[in-house]
Amino acid sequence: MTRQDTLRINGREYAFQPGDTLLDAAKKNGLDIPSLCHLARATPTGVCGVCVVELAERPGELVRACMTPAESWMTVRTESPCVVAERKAVIKRFLDSGFHNCAVRGADSQDWTSFQMAVQASDGADDLCPAWGDCQLQELAYRYQVCGDHFPREGEYPRQSVNPFIFRDYARCIQCGRCVQACNEIQVNMAIDASMRDENSKVTPLTDFPLANEDCVFCGECIQACPVGALVEKGSRYTVRPWETTRVRTTCSYCGVGCQLWLHVKDNKVVKVTGVEEVGPNYGSLCVKGRFGFHFVSHPDRLTTPLIKEGDGFREASWDEALDLVAKRLGELKETKGPDKLGVLTSARVTNEENYIAQKFSRAVLKTNNVDHCARL
Amino acid sequence: MTNPIKDVEKADVLLITGSNTTENHPVLSTYAKRGIAKGAKLIVVDPRKIPITKHATLWLRQTLGTDVAWINGMMRVIIEEGLYDESYVTSRTVGLEDLKKAVEPFTPEKVEEISGIPADQLVEAARLYASAKAASILYAMGITQHTCGTDNVKSLANLAMLCGNVGVEGGGVNPLRGQNNVQGACDMGGLPNVYSGYQAVNNADAKKRMEAAWGVTGLSDKPGLTVTQMLPAAHEGEFSALYIIGENPMVSDPDLRHAEKCLKALDFLVVQDIFLTETAKLADVVLPSLCFAEKDGTFSNTERKVQRVRKAVDGPGEARTDWDILCGVASRMGYPMAYENARQIFAEIGSVTPTYCGINYERIDSDGLFWPCTGTDHPGTPCLHMDKFSCGLGVFSAIGFKPPAEMPDDDYPLYLTTGRVLYQYHTGTMTMKSEGLNAQSPECFVEISQEDADRLGVAQGDLVSVASRRGKITVPAVVGDMTEPGTVFIPFHWAKQAVNLLTNSALDPIARIPELKVCAVRLEKAA
Known part of the structure; x- marks a missing residue:
């Protein structure tokens, strides 16, 4: 266990760890000291001056919470009159x-x-x-x-x-x-x-x-x-307003890093993507594909109905017709050629649940271990 | 990965090889770059001048397909100079003597002869890697997509064990998985030889357990075929039906002309996807599925962290989840399969998969868990092999050098290697729907050195025909210093100028992975 010290903020005792700044200590204890320049995981710069706080031991003197190491003798006031006055001036x-x-x-x-x-x-x-x-x-x-x-x-x-x-x-x-x-x-x-x-x-x-x-x-x-x-x-500027969207947290579907995303949704459409800042592996970071490559989701070329080959092209079919046909043909071939002449290529793109069902389908229904996916490609 | 992603930032030395990290795993590369900014040293071994080389202390440029040689060479230096971690090797590994014998022929001079890496650079890299308290090896398909892919991976494992870097924070042997759930697809038994949780199909106990859980008898205990075996079998008339889910082998497979013949030789092909891909066009039946934003479930990332996927929007038309479609087929084939939702399936996964049994949706609601997670009070396992290897002692493998299946010759005098670019993803079915990404990376190209360009009379942007024994494509030239004279590079995203028409389908004998990273080609200025 790391040694824990305490200091007083707004009249109450709070724990902090050696090396914490006053801003860190407040954040860890769920207290809000506002800041405009502080960026998690980056070196504090103290540029904006919004995070000023007052120490009761030095009345009237303001310090920047992001730059000041927490110490156990401190009694911090985060919203005292002179703090508020200074913040107002900075914001103005x-x-x-x-x-x-x-x-x-x-x-x-x-x-x-x-x-x-x-x-x-x-x-x-x-x-x-x-x-x-x-x-x-x-x-x-x-x-x-x-x-x-x-x-x-x-x-x-x-x-x-x-x-x-x-x-x-x-x-x-x-x-x-x-x-x-x-x-x-x-x-x-x-x-x-x-x-x-x-x-x-x-x-x-x-x-x-x-x-x-x-x-x-x-x-x-x-x-x-x-x-x-x-x-x-650029894509959502003026076309999407924050109050028009809901957001859903999920995992990115591109590479294997598994960045945590917020999908911002308007009218049943993903209109913007941002990174989830609180957890790994990405702590808010994304790449160009994860942040800006979401248009495929609602693209007009998406498949919307089962298709059955007819001549050189396809015709649309109902689910019942398509699934009946697939079951019938796989059943026939399993019977006439043997289970090991059948196989499933499951996918590194779909969920664990779907991959599990795909191997279960191959093994328990088709009765073959011919199941693989694109790991090699 | 043996280690979590956050460990990449804690390494004293990073060895990145066969991974174009900034373009293919951009967010993971930030961990490496931040570590380097704080003083870590980076060794890159890659034939291309990939962007991460800008951050490298040492960049070694090997000839394609010579990885076993330089890795053995580094180990030889480390052993000869006594730089290896003796107490780790003694207490946690076996087989050092065999390894010593195997690497003995790989003197720096010999390695230079095979790989083109200058002897002094190899020695420097070996000393740097061995000097680290914790050194992390990051690799990707540049290591695995070779006929000696398994040998390459084992060699990296040898190197890491030799210097005591497995089972330590900031160390490890870390493959970077290229697709969002390739780890999960493997974990879930999407492989011909294992059930979920890597339980061998020819293990009688595992078979019995799965039969009981699934309420069936007669599960096959014969390992199945890999994708790279099923397709050729179809061509030989030995394989009848294939059910393809979310995959586009008509762009991603090696030797596409052959792959197309194989798919066309099938009696029955089902393709389940979100778009009518090049592969779906060949199908007898196409089934529309939902994409990641339209369904619930989990993905397992490259660091083995199981994370939630959540539905944000309704899917188009009548598209269904992949699991629901499969249940529909199964039920019609006389095996009733029905689940209320993904959560119910995940609970079943936990009940038959020891490595996942401690994970449930409640536990991973706000942050994921690393498997193995063997109980609901188990915290998960971010770092593998901490006190001992899962198999007991780490075994050194004695590995010799084998050249690639196809080498340049008089008819096809240049090496070709393939890969991805930052702005496109795999076969492009997703990224090519975003105008911005297409604007940044609109078309296929061939990277060619200035020297080769001069020799062929090719200028920047000229159309060049690139031919191998298997096919020919015409693409514009990007002339520069990304590749060295004698080697060209083409990304594989574009179906219209598919570089996989040229690549070689020769396989690694164990992993059955094709040699997509090396083949021989001839270039001509297109008329």
Whole structure:
């Protein structure tokens, strides 16, 4: 067992492990200290300043929870008046830094409801951020009741959409650096470079434009890491809103790594895929196929009915007719040629349950061990 | 894999061979890259300049099909310089003397002669691998798809045991499975010689247990045929009917012209799939099935972790789950088979499969479990062979070098090897439905070295005809330094320019895996 220490957070005693930051300790104990730049599995940068907390031992002095090692003498306040005041100021700065129209009105404003109705009605226009409803800055703006009052002029920031997968809108970038860390520390693709970060250029890829430089392999880790609407899936931008979808957790069906996926579903259609961040083997990471290669599911070429060969082509058949025919022919051949003249190729693509049934079918029904699958190919 | 994926990041030294990891197992490759960023050393042994070589301390470029030679050569250096793990070898293995004798002829100079790997690089790689506290070997089809595939795998196991790297965190011999549930298909008895959980069909006890569980008598105790044996048997008139589920051998099999003849020679062919694949077009009956997003169940990944698959959407038209279709056929053949759902089938799997018996849907709801998991209170087994090998002592195999079945000659002077690209998957039936992926990787190509291109008068993008003894395809050339002079590479995803028209169907005598990674071809600029 690792040695456990305790510290006090908001008046209660909590355990932490040596090496934990205050943010780690809070997270492990189910306490929420907000942050915009902190990325799990990456080195804390302390860039955003949202995770500030106050130590009772040093009143008025704020520390960044992601950068401060937890120690047992500490008495931490995560929502004290000076913490809240600082967070509000930071959030305001972010809202004013770019095109964040989500918080254009305070939630207490009289016309908030009609504003919300209006923006939803005009969905499809660029008025409403594509991340609306799924944005950590927006959540914080409402949580801390902060409004922005500056909007950049049209064309003040560039946009990129030259590649088929990722849309980058610099007007919504808050320079948190998470995409840089996602690319460099998590995926280790080194396709985004932070060296050009300044007021105007923001975070840019190595070769500036376009994003699709030769090191980018479109894994989409940067989209998954982006807390706002600066990096979004091109395919679902403006066509799918977070509140219109449900999500189902499953396992990827491409390679053998078995990444855990969220399938986002709208109108019985998979419209977006994201990685499950809480568990392995992928902890949120995916590759280009897993994240962007889901269109086969609802493709019009999918087989929808049994087919029976007729002449050079096929005719559609009912399940009863098709299954009767298969059973009859396999039965005849088993009888006349012998069970070992029959075989089943089961599949590395289908489930364990289906593979088990396939071998059971071969062995118990066809009475042959001629069952194999594509492991060799 | 003997070890879990997370261990890849904990290795001090990684040896990646026959695996284009960043393109074929991209997320797993991030573990390797992160480990390297934190100081781990990487040895790549691969004939192509694959992307992971950018992260390598050492990249050894072997001639195709010479893996036993360089692995034996590394072991010879390690033994000669006394770098092996003596206490591990003494306490946990047998057969070192046989191994010593077998590797003795493989001096660095001899290995250089066979494999083209410079002698000093081989010595350096051997010393680096042996220096690690924990070294992990990652391999894939570049090791197995050879007539000596079994020998190659055993050689890697020899190397890992010699340096005490099996049964340790961050170590292991780790095959990276190329398809989502190839591990599970094997675990579930989708193999001709074993029931689920690798219980041999010719083991009388196992047979008796399965007969009792399934309520049948007379299960065959004769191991069946592999796919690579069934098809040729059909061609010889020795095989009548094949029921193919979710597989497209008309693109993925070696020597496709022959494969097509075999499938056409069958009296009856059923294909059950989600699309009308090249193979389904040859079928007498095609049955529409549901894809992963439309059904419940489990997949077992390359690290033996059993994870849930959940239904997210309804399937198209009348498509059904693969298990439901099979139950329909079975019942019509006089063996009533019916299940309410996948969960019920999984419970039956646990009841007849010792390695899976501790796993149930409740336990793997939020995170999967690694088999063997032998009881509902068993935590699963992320790392195999921890205190001892499952068979007791690890046995070194004495292995000699055998060249590939087909070597370049005057008529077909170049080596051809095959593989995948990042943006497409296997026979393309799934990935080619996404415009974005097609935009990134629209068509087949042949990678060719600048030197060979100059000699043939071929420029970047020129159409080239590539012929082997078995067939010919025409594809555009990608000229560069991915392959070395004398070797070309073609990915196998595209049915229209199927490289498997060219590949050799010669088999490994034990695993019956075809030699898809080596054959001889001739290139000409297409008219």
